[in-house]
Amino acid sequence: MRKILLTILTISILYTSNAQPARGLDQHMVLQRCNITIDANAFVAKTFIELEFYNPQDREIEGLEYFKLSEGQVITGFQLELNGKFRDGSIEERWKANNAYNTIVGKRVDPALLQTFGGNSYKLNIYPFAPKSTRKVTISLSEILKNDEQGLLYDLPLVFSDTLKAINVRINVKGKFPLPVVIPGGFLSGTQFLSAGEGYTLSSAFENRMLKWPISFRIPQKGNDYHYQQSPGSDGRFALRLYSDLTEEYLVAQDSLSVYWDISASAIYRNLSKEISFLENYIVSKKISRFTLYLFNNRIQAIQNFDMSQQKLTEIRAYLSTIKYHGRSNINCIDPPLLKTDMALIFSDGFQTSGIRETKYPACQVNFVVSASVNNWSLLGEMADWNGGQVINLNNLSANNALAKTFKAKNMLFYINADSLNETLPIKSTRVLVAGKNNNNGLILKWGNNLxxxxxxxxxxxxxxxxxxxxxxxxxxxxxxxxxRKYGQWEDILLFGLENKIVTERTAYIVLERVEDYINFKIAPPKELEEQCAQMNYVYTSVQRRQQLKAYSQQQESASLAANVHTKSVWWQQTVGAGKQATIPASPQPALAGRPSTDKPSSALATTQPSLIAHGENSMAEVVVTSAFGISRTARSTSSNVQFVNSDQLGVVRETNINNALAGKVAGLQVRSQSVGLLGAATTIRLRGENSLSSGGNALYVVNGTIVAEAGDVNPDDIDHLNVLQAPAATALFGPDGRNGAIVITLKKARQYYYRNGERKLANLPDVDYLQEIRKTPRAALPAVYEILKKEYLVDPAFYFDMADYFYKQNFKQHAFAMLEDGIDICNGRESASVAAAYLLESWGEYSRAIELYREILRNNQQDLTLIRDLALAYFQNNQFQLALNTYSNGLLLSSTDSKNPKIKNLMLNELNALVNVHRNELNLDSVDKDFIRYFPADLYISLSGNLDGFTDFNIKTPDHYLISSPYWTTHSSKINFYSGSTEYFIYQGIKGKYKISAYIYGRYQPAPAYLRMVAFKNYQRQGQSIQIDLIQIDNQNDELEIAELNWQGK
Incomplete structure (x- = not known):
């Protein structure tokens, strides 16, 4: 009877479970009612949308709806109806709102979430949505009305696939202007506005209709209409919209002329003959009698006056054809006050390769003339726009059309007497909207240009x-x-969304039902719940939250970097043995000097299991201990919890079972049979760790990095070596699985010898032709031969850098500096070219020049961590230790939005510690995060980086012919944090001899010379620390090459 009752009960439970429909996630909600209210004036519009959704299903669902808005429309409010009353949404970080929503959905409690998923697309989630029921939400929008030639445009592109029971639209437009008109073809087609008080109104109701066309209308505007609103009192805030009746262009007087001619090295890319012809035609067509010609590169080099009543056009051509084109270019060397003529013509490609990139605005109209196929159109256009000028591209214009562009200038708003503006002048339109502060009596606006x-x-x-x-x-x-959105980082967008309570890519609106959920997820409660939250000791302070977010990025950076340093400290402690100090000791420099105890293994390590050292060697450098998942390091880097057994020791007495082969070879290891009554039964291993004398369970087996149930199938003849980890060491590596110890087995494989054996040394490859030629040249003839070779290699950037390096070493220093200037310029201002030049300057010991160049590049790109690291290292080499420290420290705290930044910061951390631990007495460390500083000395620390993408791997051949390319910590090496040319290698106790560094280089066209830079610290963080830097040019290489050699002869 009992069995029958249980069966009936089970069937009943199953039937009830199946009878209840499963709730559906991300289900379509049917929109059945929509009410839209729009309030607009001559400037902006606010839209309030009420949506009623219906769940037609017979089950509870999570409702999902997608919709789009127009560009510029911003969601400023959101509400969900709860128990017959709308509750305001809370604006929160998007991830936080999503987390709260997803968690609460699992509890079947009411939340709603409104967020963007890219561009102007949005999605709305509501849960729970009971079967055959309705849910209501409201959405508020704000926008600035767009303008076109006919007036101000409003457009709401709400499109839904459902047939709605009711749609109500009400529009109120306030202002003094003509009757607004409905856009034909839109949802409101056939309706019209009516006059109402100080404006106009439109009210329409629809039934059983789809909302599948935009709701749009236009407010007509005509020439010289303006709308000017100013706040009363001392606030002085104003908004002005004006439609000027000016034409977009006007004819300009051109009686006087100034000509600026770029003579920098990149002129090799310009069609100088065509530019000279244009200048000649301009002078003739405009009947210019006199003009002044300025020659410039990074500064004004020469000034030549021409009197066309006394001179011929051919003299202009002869003059410009014979001058020397050289050096870098800086358009900002043109001083605007000098431009006192009606017109200025500037002939240049627009690339600024020297000085700070800033836009100066001349007082007269400036037309830029370009003939280079590659040019800096954006910079030239920005400068020309200020004064109504043009950028005249001779490549795609006929001579007549190019000349015609100089006859006219653009009408632009270039002056407003306001105290401050939200916009930047000039504004290139005759239809403008401006806002700002103005405490003057009215506004004065000027259209035209500066002149x-x-x-x-x-x-x-x-x-x-x-x-x-x-x-x-x-x-x-x-x-x-x-x-x-245009210029800010993600943190800026997040903070802006929170402060202004709008939906952004980083913020979302959420509504919760229970007050406890606002508290649990630390979400700002709506006003109606603030008092109840306060009674529960929860007060959400938005100001405090914003301050936390602003500090979060820097805290995150510091925590990440501190963890990085901690990893190295742990590695160092394991390498030198237990009990060693990893942090900087309290006492300064004297305590750091020498540190004899850290330069050799600890006594505990030196005496642990001496009988297990291979071949009875006294040195442990050749014994490789494999711990965890294939992670190898030498025996001197392990603790006493790890014991080593090699293949020779396993084979002393031949066994077919690995467990039996270990019997009697490892202290604390017991081999037990599963059944003492069965001959040949499987055996198990039990280990006693340092902290436990209990027999415990079975040890863990790891074969070539893979955990296996048992090692019975492993042939002892296939084993290269194994490591026996007692419980403390095994638990540290494998977690709870290692609580009974671990047997880490490494199978035999081909040893990683250097397979090319030096056959592909970069030093053995033949030089390029021009270097072979110049090396054969007598010293006195070097400048002349250079000029001859230059004609053949005119557009090869590497030519200038290679020649500069050779000439400097031949003591032609000024020639070398000039060649670098030319090389940078023909790379069209690319940062990588300037960095390559700075690398060369450092290699020559010209640290002050390199520092000046780095600082110049950084002024144009202040957040570039690679440049900051380069500058700090240059200070370091120049013995400017405090400046180096400050530069490293400031760079480490910059936000890591670029994916490569954490890897650059890793190099900076290592170099900072090299600086601090040797020169501490000379430094003020107040500005440095103390968690960044750790003491982990090594014989050698090597890093490799470059100015361009150019290599994909990095390895080192040690003096004992071991090839290091492992991506993990070992005593032999550590290769980590690779990115397009950045990786590093540590060795705690080196072997005397030559370390050979190789990289796999893939050849491809580079816009600037490609260099690798090896930075090697000998006696890293120790007294007597030295730096060796090798610079390697890798253009046109495509193979694994030995690129550098480091000789280590001990401390």
């Missing part, structure tokens, strides 16, 4: 404040948001 005012407006406010719309606040918020 000519074609129209002047003197305006007084004519729009009263709109009580329904905070116009100026919306304009300010959206303009700032556009700037943050």
């Amino acid at each position: 000519t005012t074609n129209k002047l407006y003197q305006l007084q406010p004519n729009v009263s404040e709109d009580s329904t719309i905070n116009t100026i606040a919306i304009i300010k918020m959206i303009m700032e948001y556009q700037q943050v």
Whole structure:
């Protein structure tokens, strides 16, 4: 009877379970009602949308709806109806809102989530959605109305696939302008606005209709219409929208002329003949009688006046054809006050390869003339735009059309007498929206350019404040948001979204039902719950949260870097033995000097299991201990918890079972049979660790990095060596699985000898032709031969750098510096070329010049960690230790948004510790995070990096012919943090002899000479520390090459 009842109960439970429909996730919600209210004026619009969804299914679902908005529309509010009342959403970090939502969905408690998933696309989740029920949400939008030639445009592209029971649209437009018009073809086609008080209104209701066309309308505008609103009192905030009746271009007077001619080395890419012809045609067509010609590269080099009443056009061509084109270019050397003529023509490719990249705005109209197929169009356009000028590209214009572009200038708004503006002048349009602060009596605006005012407006406010719309606040918020999205980092976007309560790529709206959930997930409660949260001792302070977020990035960087240093400290402790100090001792320099105890293995290591050293050697350098998943290091780097057995020892008495072969060879290891009554039964191993004398369970087996159930199938003849880890060491590596100890087995394989054996040494490869030629040249003839060779290798960047290196070493220093300038310039301002030049300067010992160049590059790219590291290392080599320390420290705390930055910071940390641990008495460490500083000395520390992508691997052949290329910590080596040319290698106790460094280099076209730089510290962090830096040119190589050699003869 009992069995029958149990059977019936089981069937009943199963039936009930099956009868209940499973809840559906990410299910479509049917939109059945939509109410839209739009309030607009001459500046902005606010939209309030109420959506009612229906769940037609017979099961509970998680509702999901996707929708799109127009560019510039921002979600500023969100509500979910709970128990007949709307609850305001909370704006939070997107990940945090998603985490809270997903967690609460599992508890079947009401949340709703509104977020963007890219561009102007959004998605809405609501849960739980009961079967045959409705849920309501509201969404608030703000935007700046767009303008076109006909007026101001509003467009709401809500499109849904459902047929709605009811759609209600109400639009209120306030302002003094013509009757707004509905855009034909939109959802509101066939409706019209009506006059209402100080504006217009449109109200329409629809039934059983799909919302599949945008809701759009236009507010007509005509020439010289303006709308000017200014806040009363001392605030002075204003907004102005103006439609000028000016034409976009106007004819300009051109009686006087200044000509600026770029004579930098990159002129080799320009069609100088075509440029000279254009200048000749311009002078003739404009009947220019006199003009001044300025020759410039990084500064004005010469000034030549031409009087065309006394001179011929051919003299201009002869003059420009015979000058020497050399050096780097700096357009900013053109001083705007010098441009006092009607027109200036600047002939250049626009690449600024010297000085700070900033835009100076001349007072006259400037036209830029370019003939190089590759040119810096953006910079030239920015400078030309300020004064209504043009960029004239001779490559795609006929002579007549090119000349015609100089006859006209653009009309632009170039002056407003406001105290401050949200926009940057000039504004290249006759239809403008500007906002800012102004405490003057009205506004004055000027159109034209710096030299000519074609129209002047003197305006007084004519729009009263709109009580329904905070116009100026919306304009300010959206303009700032556009700037943050364009130029800000992800942290800036996150903070902006939180501060302004808008949905961004980093923020989302969430509504929760229970007050406990706001507290548990640390989410800002809506106003209605603030008092209840306070009674539960939860007060959310948005200011405090923003401060936490601002500090988070730096804290995250510090924590990550400190963990990195800690990893090295652990490695160092394991290498030198237990009980050694890994951090910097309290006493300064004297305590660091020498450190004899750290230069050899500890006594504990030296005496552990001496009988297990292979071949009875006294040195442990050749004994490789494999621990964890294939991680190898030499025996001197292991603790007494690890014991080593090689293949020779296993074969003393031949056994077919690995467990039996270990019997009697390892202290604390017991071999036991599963059954004492069966002959030949399987055996197990039990280990007694240092902290436990119990027999415990079976040991863990790891074969070539893979955990296996048992090692019975492993042939002892296939074993190269094995390591026996007692419980403490095994647990540290394998976690709970290693609680009974571990047997780590390494099978035999071919040894990693250097397979090319030096056949591909970069030093043995023949030089390029021009170097072979120059080496045969007598010293006195070097400059002349260089000029001859230059004609053949004119556009080869490597030619200039190679020649500079050779000439410097022949003591032609000024020639070498000039060649570097030319080399940088013909690379069109690429940062990699400037870095290559700085590398060469360092290799010559010209540290001050290298530092000056690094600083110049950094002024144009202040967040580049690679450059910061390069600058710090140059300071280090120049014995400017405090500047080096400050540079390293500041760079380490910069945000790591670039994927390569953590790897660069790793190099910086190592070099910072090399600096601090040897020169501590000379340094002020107040600005350095103390968690960054650790003492982990080594005989050798080698890193490899480069100015360009150019190698994919890095390995080292030790003096004892061992090839190191493992991506993990070992005593022999450590290769970590590789990226397009950055990796490193440590050795605690080196072997005397030559270490040969190789890299696999893949050849391809590079826009600048490709260099690898090996930085080697001998006696790293020890007294007597020295730095060896090798610079290797790797252009056109495509193989594994031995690129450098490091000779280590001991401390």
